[in-house]
Amino acid sequence: xxxxxxxxxxxxxxxxxxxxxxxxxxxxxxxxxxxxxxxxxxxxxxxxxxxxxxxxxxxxxxxxxxxxxxxxxxxxxxxxxxxxxxxxxxxxxxxxxxxxxxxxxxxxxxxxxxxxxxxxxxxxxxxxxxxxxxxxxxxxxxxxxxxxxxxxxxxxxxxxxxxxxxxxxxxxxxxxxxxxxxxxxxxxxxxxxxxxxxxxxxxxxxxxxxxxxxxxxxxxxxxxxxxxxxx
Amino acid sequence: xxxxxxxxxxxxxxxxxxxxxxxxxxxxxxxxxxxxxxxxxxxxxxxxxxxxxxxxxxxxxxxxxxxxxxxxxxxxxxxxxxxxxxxxxxxxxxxxxxxxxxxxxxxxxxxxxxxxxxxxxxxxxxxxxxxxxxxxxxxxxxxxxxxxxxxxxxxxxxxxxxxxxxxxxxxxxxxxxxxxxxxxxxxxxxxxxxxxxxxxxxxxxxxxxxxxxxxxxxxxxxxx
Ligand SMILES: [Zn+2]
Ligand SMILES: [Zn+2]
Numbered sequence: 001x002x003x004x005x006x007x008x009x010x011x012x013x014x015x016x017x018x019x020x021x022x023x024x025x026x027x028x029x030x031x032x033x034x035x036x037x038x039x040x041x042x043x044x045x046x047x048x049x050x051x052x053x054x055x056x057x058x059x060x061x062x063x064x065x066x067x068x069x070x071x072x073x074x075x076x077x078x079x080x081x082x083x084x085x086x087x088x089x090x091x092x093x094x095x096x097x098x099x100x101x102x103x104x105x106x107x108x109x110x111x112x113x114x115x116x117x118x119x120x121x122x123x124x125x126x127x128x129x130x131x132x133x134x135x136x137x138x139x140x141x142x143x144x145x146x147x148x149x150x151x152x153x154x155x156x157x158x159x160x161x162x163x164x165x166x167x168x169x170x171x172x173x174x175x176x177x178x179x180x181x182x183x184x185x186x187x188x189x190x191x192x193x194x195x196x197x198x199x200x201x202x203x204x205x206x207x208x209x210x211x212x213x214x215x216x217x218x219x220x221x222x223x224x225x226x227x228x229x230x231x
Numbered sequence: 232x233x234x235x236x237x238x239x240x241x242x243x244x245x246x247x248x249x250x251x252x253x254x255x256x257x258x259x260x261x262x263x264x265x266x267x268x269x270x271x272x273x274x275x276x277x278x279x280x281x282x283x284x285x286x287x288x289x290x291x292x293x294x295x296x297x298x299x300x301x302x303x304x305x306x307x308x309x310x311x312x313x314x315x316x317x318x319x320x321x322x323x324x325x326x327x328x329x330x331x332x333x334x335x336x337x338x339x340x341x342x343x344x345x346x347x348x349x350x351x352x353x354x355x356x357x358x359x360x361x362x363x364x365x366x367x368x369x370x371x372x373x374x375x376x377x378x379x380x381x382x383x384x385x386x387x388x389x390x391x392x393x394x395x396x397x398x399x400x401x402x403x404x405x406x407x408x409x410x411x412x413x414x415x416x417x418x419x420x421x422x423x424x425x426x427x428x429x430x431x432x433x434x435x436x437x438x439x440x441x442x443x444x445x446x447x448x449x450x451x452x453x454x455x
Contacts, residue, residue: 003260003261003262003276004260004261005254005258005259005260005261006254006259006260006261007259008261009261011254011261013253013254013256013259015256016380016381016384016437016441017437017438017441017444017445018250018253018254018256018438018441019250019441019445020250020252020253020254020261038448039377039441039444039445039448040377040380040381040441040444041377041378042377042381095405098408100404100405100408103401103404103405106397106401107401137258137278138277138278138279141257141258141278141279141280142278142279144257145257145280152388152389152391152394153394153397155348155391155394156394156397156398156401157398158341158344158345159329159345159349159391159394159395159397159398159399160398160401160402160405161341162329162330162332162333162341162345162398163313163324163329163398163399163402164402164405164406165329165332165333165336166322166324166328166329166331166332166333167313167314167315167322167324167402167406168315168322168406169322169332170317170318170320170322173317173318174317174318177336178333178336178338178341182338182341183338183340183341186340186341186344187340190344193388201257201258201278202256202257202258202259204258205258205259205260205277205278206259209259
């Protein structure tokens with residue numbers, strides 16, 4: 001079986017419409033030359049330009065902002081004149097104390113588990129490409145896909161704060177105000193969404209394709225798919 | 232597998248101009264698209280990415296869902312979603328009042344995020360999709376179609392109404408302990424809207440739009 005990547009075939013696939021565009025030379029340094037899709041006229045690249053450095057920059061910014069996001073209050077609940085500031089973690093503990101453990105679990109997963117996992121996975125992916133790792137490319141691509149899919153759900157706590165702020169407006173008797181931690185946290189979620197977007201998963205496979213050249217793609221192709229499809 | 236597409240990337244198939252080969256967006260492997268039955272998908276041979284799904288009546292169904300969605304979106308924004316009763320007072324909340332409350336609480340950044348993810352992007356998705364699908368249906372594609380559809384595809388992940396729905400559930404349970412939470416008229420429209428948006432994204436086949444664009448390019452190329 002002789003299969004090729006689009007780059008090896010001298011083609012650039014459009015990110016939006018999947019049209020394969022024939023280009024004169026697709027080299028590592030194709031950043032100087034701009035190409036446009038023949039179908040939808042969007043700018044096309046064989047790989048996302050400066051993918052690793054952009055992802056690094058966004059990741060580092062997210063990791064730095066993650067500290068104030070967790071240590072500063074995300075909201076302050078004022079009851080009868082007394083203000084009680086809550087961080088993400090203390091909010092989870094309050095929910096546990098009042099017996100609402102399903103909610104505590106939900107907020108924990110969305111606000112702590114997913115963001116941390118996302119930062120770890122993206123950092124790992126960038127490092128794996130940087131060090132030209134051959135380790136389980138299919139699994140790494142799957143990790144990337146999961147990261148991209150679940151990341152946005154971390155916004156749920158920000159939305160809860162928004163709803164509480166707009167509903168609980170009874171002056172000094174009862175009110176909720178958003179804290180600076182919420183600002184940092186939303187920035188973390190948005191930065192990691194952009195970081196996932198700027199990472200190009202094709203870089204994971206380039207390491208392997210460059211090593212094996214065109215011949216041994218077969219090792220990574222599923223047997224069951226080969227049977228199911230005639231190529 | 233011998234044919235590597237060099238120049239022939241499109242074929243006339245069922246009076247439609249569609250791709251014969253596709254490069255996996257996540258591993259770049261070039262592969263042919265086999266004939267598919269309705270709602271069958273083709274997965275990438277080496278990374279399992281879903282490359283292509285064959286939809287049934289994608290344009291008509293998506294258009295129906297998008298129009299329904301727009302009506303529900305309007306209703307969902309007209310009346311309160313939730314109300315809180317305490318101390319003889321009632322406080323209403325809508326999508327817009329949530330964004331406004333954050334602005335008044337000196338958090339303009341959060342307010343803008345709220346405005347974009349729960350009001351602006353859902354609206355552009357619905358209106359833009361209706362506009363483009365009508366163009367595809369009536370064969371009136373113009374030079375704005377491609378940039379507009381690209382915008383819709385890239386902002387797709389930033390419309391977060393389903394996440395807002397989950398946040399409302401959390402808020403209802405949280406507040407239910409200390410005060411009376413009343414479901415607003417719009418809440419029912421909102422739940423249906425989430426359902427409709429899910430159905431829309433499941434039924435919409437972006438390739439229908441791109442194939443139409445390809446067809447137009449080919450036809451114009453032939454005329455010249
Ligand atoms: Zn294109
Ligand atoms: Zn693939």
